């Protein structure tokens with residue numbers, strides 16, 4: 001199976017290396033120092049279960065990699081415009097494209113059903129560029145649980161015990177292509193359940209990003225250290241509860257013990273990717289992960305005073321340093 005991972009950063013590098021271990025023929029679209037390092041010495045993953053190196057074909061030009069059986073996109077939300085421009089040469093008529101990223105995906109209301117079916121989210125897909133370049137027919141939703149940090153170009157450290165990517169077609173269902181990708185990831189040591197309702201998975205993870213992410217941006221510390229503070233834990237519980245309420249307003253009922261989830265997060269030292277980007281002086285992935293969920297809350301008539309404050313202050317902090325990234 002020929003798979004291309006578009007964006008070989010922390011998550012993309014980890015996924016690509018697991019796919020190699022699982023027997024897939026893997027290439028990556030990468031650039032700059034990451035591309036040079038991967039060409040020279042492959043991708044190194046240091047995880048709890050194994051430390052290993054994986055060789056992949058790498059290029060900054062998708063045309064050099066050619067048509068694929070599957071493409072996995074793992075860039076930051078505000079980098080999708082560049083992907084839409086470049087992805088064409090990787091696609092045959094039937095190549096599925098999985099978007100394995102945090103936040104509300106650009107396709108969220110496609111194949112959604114009901115009154116909101118087909119609602120476009122221009123802040124996540126300006127001008128409909130991704131809809132034109134990829135389209136919903138071949139789009140697969142993805143949610144990733146893997147706490148990754150790049151410690152040198154091409155080297156990724158993974159903090160959590162066992163990583164997993166959850167995949168699902170926006171309209172539900174399963175087919176051989178998804179099964180083959182999932183099997184390769186599983187064989188490489190990364191869990192990969194395929195689920196009938198990927199939007200539920202989006203929200204099940206997003207509620208944590210929404211509450212912990214801004215708190216860590218404001219404290220400039222990892223999740224566990226931030227949650228040592230009792231007031232931060234109270235805010236995290238309130239933020240999580242508001243996230244669950246937004247999901248419910250959109251028709252997704254999450255069975256979640258918010259207090260238990262906050263307690264469990266106290267043992268996670270990881271600095272969320274948005275904090276890693278803030279510290280590195282890079283653009284911060286705020287639109288898909290923080291801003292759009294609150295826009296959807298307004299759409300669903302759900303009030304979110306705690307998240308409004310947390311996200312509002314985080315946005316101000318990012319704007320003050322020129323790191324607020326609207327969609328590309």
Ligand SMILES: NC(=O)C1=CN([C@@H]2O[C@H](COP(=O)(O)OP(=O)(O)OC[C@H]3O[C@@H](n4cnc5c(N)ncnc54)[C@H](OP(=O)(O)O)[C@@H]3O)[C@@H](O)[C@H]2O)C=CC1
Pocket residue numbers: 006007008009010011012029030031032034060074075076077079082083086100101102103144145146147148149150272273285
């Ligand atoms: N890191 C983590 O622990 C987790 C991250 N996530 C989510 O996963 C997604 C990916 O995050 P993460 O891996 O951390 O991000 P990274 O910034 O580490 O990786 C993205 C990579 O894509 C590259 N890229 C972007 N656009 C292009 C392009 N047009 N051509 C070539 N390369 C490109 C970037 O290059 P460059 O650096 O030059 O921009 C970068 O190397 C995000 O949605 C994030 O929220 C989810 C769970 C955990």
Ligand SMILES: CC(C)(CO)C(=O)C(=O)O
Pocket residue numbers: 102146147148208209270271272273274
């Ligand atoms: C913090 C983590 C690993 C999950 O909550 C994440 O999604 C991120 O770093 O962006």
